[in-house]
Amino acid sequence: MLERSFGLKAHHTSIRTEVLAGLTTFVTMAYIIFVNPLILSNAGMDRGAVTTATILAAAFSTILMGIWAKHPFALASGMGLNAFFAYYVSAMAGWEVALGAVFISGIAFVLLSVTGAITHIDAAMPESLKRAVAVGIGLFIALIGMKNAGIVTAFAPTLVELGDLTAPEPRLAVIGLVITCVLLVFRLVKVRGAMLMGILLTTVIGIPLGVTRVGGSLVGPPASLAPVLFKLDIGGALGLGFMVIFAFLFVDVFDTVGTLMGTATRAGMLDARGRLPGIKAAMAVDAVGTMFGAAVGTSTVTTYIESASGIAEGGRTGLTAVTVGVLFLVSLIFSPVALMVPAAATAPALIIVGILMMGAVAGINFEDFTEALPAFMTMVIMPFTFSISNGIAVGFVLCAMVKLAAGRGKEVHPLVYAIALASLVHLFPGLLQ
Numbered sequence: 001m002l003e004r005s006f007g008l009k010a011h012h013t014s015i016r017t018e019v020l021a022g023l024t025t026f027v028t029m030a031y032i033i034f035v036n037p038l039i040l041s042n043a044g045m046d047r048g049a050v051t052t053a054t055i056l057a058a059a060f061s062t063i064l065m066g067i068w069a070k071h072p073f074a075l076a077s078g079m080g081l082n083a084f085f086a087y088y089v090s091a092m093a094g095w096e097v098a099l100g101a102v103f104i105s106g107i108a109f110v111l112l113s114v115t116g117a118i119t120h121i122d123a124a125m126p127e128s129l130k131r132a133v134a135v136g137i138g139l140f141i142a143l144i145g146m147k148n149a150g151i152v153t154a155f156a157p158t159l160v161e162l163g164d165l166t167a168p169e170p171r172l173a174v175i176g177l178v179i180t181c182v183l184l185v186f187r188l189v190k191v192r193g194a195m196l197m198g199i200l201l202t203t204v205i206g207i208p209l210g211v212t213r214v215g216g217s218l219v220g221p222p223a224s225l226a227p228v229l230f231k232l233d234i235g236g237a238l239g240l241g242f243m244v245i246f247a248f249l250f251v252d253v254f255d256t257v258g259t260l261m262g263t264a265t266r267a268g269m270l271d272a273r274g275r276l277p278g279i280k281a282a283m284a285v286d287a288v289g290t291m292f293g294a295a296v297g298t299s300t301v302t303t304y305i306e307s308a309s310g311i312a313e314g315g316r317t318g319l320t321a322v323t324v325g326v327l328f329l330v331s332l333i334f335s336p337v338a339l340m341v342p343a344a345a346t347a348p349a350l351i352i353v354g355i356l357m358m359g360a361v362a363g364i365n366f367e368d369f370t371e372a373l374p375a376f377m378t379m380v381i382m383p384f385t386f387s388i389s390n391g392i393a394v395g396f397v398l399c400a401m402v403k404l405a406a407g408r409g410k411e412v413h414p415l416v417y418a419i420a421l422a423s424l425v426h427l428f429p430g431l432l433q
Contacts, residue, residue, distance in 0.1 A: 022323025
């Protein structure tokens with residue numbers, strides 16, 4: 001049955017290889033079970049309900065990827081967009097409206113996927129801006145990790161300052177960061193799931209420090225979804241304006257395209273023309289996963305770059321993804337553990353994700369000022385204003401303006417000019433009055 005469903009022999013793999021690849025991918029990305037609920041709880045959402053929603057959205061999307069698209073990619077709530085969801089959109093309009101915005105972005109993604117328009121949009125977007133968005137999100141995530149741990153605190157004269165590193169929470173976060181970094185660089189034993197292991201070890205160390213509060217059983221039934229299930233406010237989301245929903249869509253689309261093509265290239269899954277067979281189905285799964293996640297109560301679902309770890313172990317078919325999805329379902333019984341993890345234990349993971357995302361800066365041409373200015377401003381506006389949409393808007397406006405000023409306006413696709421105009425309205429809402 002598995003041979004007929006996934007074509008194991010045709011892909012030169014076996015059930016054992018696919019299952020082990022799925023286990024590897026799950027271990028490397030399971031940290032999201034602990035991190036996402038903590039971030040979204042800052043928006044006022046019930047942490048237990050979001051834990052269940054995070055797991056169910058990941059399981060549903062990843063199993064769908066395996067069964068329908070038949071690819072070994074895993075999905076879960078995306079880092080960066082969850083912070084944008086919690087700290088900007090929810091703070092501005094409420095988490096119910098934020099869920100509505102995520103759902104609408106999912107609908108748009110579905111339409112772009114099934115029509116094949118994503119290919120044309122991807123070609124139209126400046127590469128430097130796409131890379132700058134990734135770097136800006138990395139800085140944004142790292143700042144939130146440091147803020148949550150108390151490593152960085154508010155200080156009126158300079159806006160921020162270094163926190164008291166002798167206090168229990170910052171001290172635990174620093175210990176966790178050291179532990180996780182050691183696990184990441186300790187190649188001799190090929191440590192898998194370094195961030196997951198770092199979170200769990202840091203949580204245990206937090207018990208004697210008084211940061212981790214242990215109570216009840218380590219296993220048990222998952223928390224009820226009722227506090228967040230179908231609470232999305234689509235009507236309210238439509239009043240947010242273009243740029244907020246576009247930010248959710250932009251990051252999800254290009255993160256997914258980049259992850260799919262990057263991991264597929266490493267695995268030798270591209271055809272003779274350099275295309276990934278079935279990429280439309282894979283992107284449609286990502287889009288449907290986003291809609292499902294918003295319905296059950298979590299932020300944007302996206303394809304995870306950690307899928308590359310399972311592919312490196314030989315995963316080549318949808319059976320790898322199905323294995324990951326099943327493991328997420330099994331993790332539901334460990335929901336009580338997720339609720340014990342303190343913010344100081346997840347902060348190192350946020351900081352390290354930020355570090356990894358900084359790698360995209362190497363692909364930006366800083367020798368060309370028309371590329372450097374929009375990219376730099378995109379990167380810094382995101383953490384400085386706690387908003388991904390502000391960074392994207394500034395980037396598009398400056399990209400159009402500086403290229404025109406340099407007499408190189410023809411280098412910019414008409415779609416970029418259209419988005420730049422919408423971005424101006426977002427940044428200067430008084431223009432329409």
